[in-house]
Amino acid sequence: MANLTHLTIKQALDGLKKKEFTASQLVEEHIKASEAARHLNCYITETFDAARAEAKESDKRYAAGKPLPLDGIPIAMKDLYCTEGVQTTAASNILKGFKPPYESTVSAQLKRDGTISLGKANLDEFAMGSSNTTSAYGNVINPWKRKGDNKDLVPGGSSGGSAAAVAARIAMGATGTDTGGSIRQPAAFCGITGIKPTYGRCSRFGIIAFASSLDQAGPFGKDVEDCALLLKSMAGWDPKDSTCVNLPVPDYAAALGQSAKGLRVGIPKEYRVEGTSPEIIALWEKAAAMLKDAGAEIVDVSLPHTKYALHAYYVVAPAECSSNLARYDGVRFGARVEGDNLIDTYENTREKGFGREVRRRILIGTYVLSAGYYDAYYNKARKVRKLIWNDFIEAYKKCDVLLTPTAPTAAFAIGENQSDPVTMYLNDVFTIPASMAGMPGMSVPVGLSSDGLPLGIQLIGQPFKEETLFRAAHALEQAAKFTAVPQNIVGKAA
C-alpha cells in the first residue's frame, strides 16, 4: 500500500470507495505522520483519539455502501473555529482552556460530510499576523527549507498551522480564515493551494472574530480540486450570520473540466510593487503566458487605488478588532488575572492575556475610533474602501479574473522581515485589496525560487463567481505542473 499521506482528497475518496484501504488506515497514517512532524508545531490541540473513533464510524458507512461526500478524510481545523467541547484558543493565552458549548457552522458542515478533524491548528494569535510567530503556543515551522540552509522558515500566517499541516502531508486538507491574506499567503509560502471565497459565501458563525467585515473562511488543499471539494462542504447560507449570503452552492469541482479558452485574465499594472522579488515578477509573467497558451485572453487593467488598500486595511481591521476583542475581559470565560479592583482586573487580564501584536492592534484601533479621529481615520478608510471596490467592479468590465503575485517574497526565516510592524504588514500588500473589496482570491503554487522555495500566484475572481476562479486556477495548475514537496517529506514519499 502506497504512502496514503501523499494522496489527494479525490484520490483518497476513490481508494476508500474501492476498499483499497479503510478510513481507519487513512486516519492512522496521518496521525503517525503528525506525531513524526510535531517539531513543526502545527497543532495546538490534537484530537487523535476522537479521530480514530470517527474513522471507525466512517468505516461502517463505507462497509454499508453509504459513505458521506467526504467520508473519512482527515483534516486540520484552524483553532479559530469554535468546536463544541474541544478547547478553542485562537492561539491566545486569554482563551486557554476555553471549551465552547457550540460548534461553528463551517466545522459542523465538514463533520456532516464525513471529514475527520485531527486537531486544532496553530495560528497567529487571533489571526493577527503573516508569519505565525504571534501564537501563544509557539511558532509554526514551515516544512520547506532553503537549499543548503537549515534555518527554520515561517509558514506564513495567520493560518500557518493549517498550511504547514497540508504541506507536510499530516492532514489531507485544512480550514483557514482569511482577513487580509491569511489563507492565500501561507498557501504560497507552503507550496499548496488555498482559496478565500467571496465575503458572505461561508458562515462566520462560531469562528472567532478578528475583523468582522473582512473575515472569511476557506480551505487549503494539495491541489485546486481538493479545495473545490472542501469549499463545497464549507460554503452556504446560514441564518445565524446576518452577513452570509443566501445563494445556492454550485458543484465547484465540476467547473474544473472546462478549459481556459475565452477566459479573460486581467493583469493589474498597479501590482508591480517595488520591493517585490524579481523572481516573483518573472513567475507572474510566466503564469500569464501559461494561461495565454491555454487559450485565455490576457488584458491589461488598472486598479488605481491598490496602493491605498494596505493603509485603509490598517485602519478598518484594527478598529473592528479593538471592539471584537473587548469581550475578552475575564468575566465569563477565559483567563482572569485578578487586580485590586474591577478595572485593575480588566487591565491585568488583558495585558497578560493578549500578546504584543494583538495589544498593538487593539490600541491603534481604539485610537482611530476615539473621539475626534473617527472621520479622519475610520470614515476616510471606509470611503477609500468604496473606491477600491469600485476599482474591481470597473476592472471586471474588461476581464473575468485578475492574475497577480500572492506575496512579495518567498517564505522568510523566523525573525526576518519583522524589524518593525510596518515592514511586516507589507507581506499582505497583494492580498489585502481583494479582502477590502470582499472579492474571492486563490493562491496556486506555480514554481520554485532559486533557493528552492515554493512561490504562489494569486487569482482574484468576481463576487460569488468562484466557479470561474476554480476554472482559471485549474488551468494554471495544469500548465504549471507544480509537483515539488518539502525536502524532509520526500524521503517519506518513497
Next chain:
Amino acid sequence: MSYIVKGEKGDWEVVIGLEVHAQVLTKSKLFSGASADFGAAPNTQVSPVDAGMPGMLPVINRDCIEKAVRTGLGLNAAINRVSVFERKNYFYPDLPQGYQISQYQQPIVGNGEIEIDLPDGTIKKVGIERLHLEQDAGKSLHDQHPSKSYVDLNRSGNPLMEIVSKPDMRSPEEAGAYVTKLRSIVRYLETCDGNMDEGSMRCDVNVSVRKHGAELGTRCEIKNVNSVRFVQQAIEYEAKRQVEVIEGGGKIVQETRLFDTKNGTTRSMRSKEDAHDYRYFPDPDLLPLIVENDFVEGVRKSMPELPDTKKKRFIEGFGLSAYDAGGLVAEKERAVYFEEAAKGRDAKLVANWLLTELLGALHKAEKELKDSPVSAKQLGELVGLISDNTISGRIAKEVFAEMFGTSKNAGDIVEARGLKQVTDTGAIEKIVIEVLKENPDKVAEYKGGKDKLFGFFVGSVLKKSGGKANPGMVNDLLKKKLEE
C-alpha cells in the same frame, strides 16, 4: 399655569427633556432567540450570543422592527427607510460584548409629536426627537457580597426602544403627563407593556434651568427614574439644586445623576463619568436596516385607534365631558369596557357609574378592571334599569353593591329582593296620607309658610316605601295633598 422655581435672585424656568427606554413587547431578544421574559432564575434566559461568547453573531428579531415602526407611527413620527446599528463601546461586567448594539447617527424613527393632557384640562404638544432600537444590558447585583458583584445576563440583549423627547417640558406636571401619555400610547399599540415597576419603561430625565427667555442652561441627566411620581420629585429637587448652585455663584457641570427614592434627592454618578469615549462605529456584523414604504403602509393600516382620537370620538359621539372622556381613554381596558357597557344605554350615565362607582369599588377591593366581578354587560343592564325607572339611583347603589359581591345580574337582584319602584298612584297616595296624618304640626308649620319642610315630607314618604316609591310621583302627590 407656568411652573417657576423661586430663587433668592428671582424666578427661574425649568427645561425638561426625557429619554424613555421602553422594552419592546416580544417573546425573544433583539438579536438572539433567548426568552425576553421578566423574573427568571439567573442566567437561564441567556444564549451564547447574549453572553458575548467568541464567534457569536447577532441576528435581528423581525418583530422588533415592526413594533418600532408601529410605535413611530403612534408618535406621529417620520420612519427612516435606512437605519444603521452601531456599537457603543465601553467596559462593564453586565455588558458582555464590551459594546452595546444601538442606533446612533441613523435611528429607525425620526421627528414626531404627541399631545399631553394637563391637570387643568389644557393640552400641550411635546416634540419627539427620535426613537431607536438598542440592546438592554444585564444586571449587576452589588449588595450580595462585601467585595464582589454578581452578574445576571437574563436581561442582556432584551429589545429596547429609546424614545427621546425634545426639551419641550417646563414643569414636573408636564413631564408626568408626558410619561403617562407615552405609556398609554405604547399600551394601546401593544408594543410595550408599560410595566414601570418591572422596568419595562425607564426614564432618563434631562433637567436644566434658565432665566425666562434666556439661552438653555447646562443640563444634568438623571438616570433610571422608574415611576411618574419619582420623575416629578426628581425634577423638583434637581431644579432647586441647580438654582441654588448658580445663585451661589457656582456652575452646573453636565453629568449623570442618580435619583435616590428614599429621600427624593439626586446625586452625581462619577463612576460612569470616567472615559466617556464610546467609539461608536457601524456594527460590521449587521447590514443597514431597510424599511420599505409598503411595509410601513401595511403597519399604518393595522394601527388601532389611539387615546386622542378615541377621546374626541367619546366627546362628540357620546356627548361626554372632556374630563370623563379623558378618564375613560387613559387606560385601554377602561375604554373597551365603557364602549361595551354603553351599547344602547345612556352613555353619560354609564361613564359616571364606571368612573365613580365601579372604579371606586375596584380600588377599595384592590382589583384591576380586567378582573372586575361586574362585567360591562352587567353594568349596562344596571344603568338600563335606572333609565327606564325600574329602580331609583339610590336603590341602584344597593343593587350594585350586591352585584360587586356576587356577580349576579342587576335584574335578578331587583326581582329577588322586590326592589322594583312603586309607580302605582294609589299605593303612593296611601303612604302620603299616612305621613301627613302622623305629622299634623309639621303640616301646619308648612302651611304657615315653612316651605323647606317639603323635603322632610318627601324623605319620610320614600322611607316608608322602603325607597321604592318613584320620587317624582311622590313630589306631585305631596304638593297636591298639601294644597288641599
Next chain:
Amino acid sequence: MSIDKNTVSRIAKLARIKVPEEDKETLARELSNILKMIEELNAVNTDGVEPLTSVVQMQMHAREDKVTDGGIPEKILANAPEQTAGFFVVPKVVE
C-alpha cells in the same frame, strides 16, 4: 499626527489594557509609525464618496420572534473564572 506617551496611556485606559511605564516609549514609537503609514490615505481624494457600509449588497435577513435558545445556564457558566449560585462573579463594582 504622532502618538506620545500620554496618548498611549489614554487609549490603553480606554482599551482596558495595562501598559507598564517602561513600554510606553517603544509603543508610542511603533503606533506612530503605523499611524504615519495610515495617514498616506490623506493623499486620496474622497470628496463626495459614500463610505462603504458592507461588501455584501443585500437586504438583511430578520429572524422570526420565537424562543429558540437559552435555558442552558450550566453551559453559559461552564467557562466562568468565578461563579456562585448561577451568577457570574466579579470584583465589586464601585458605584
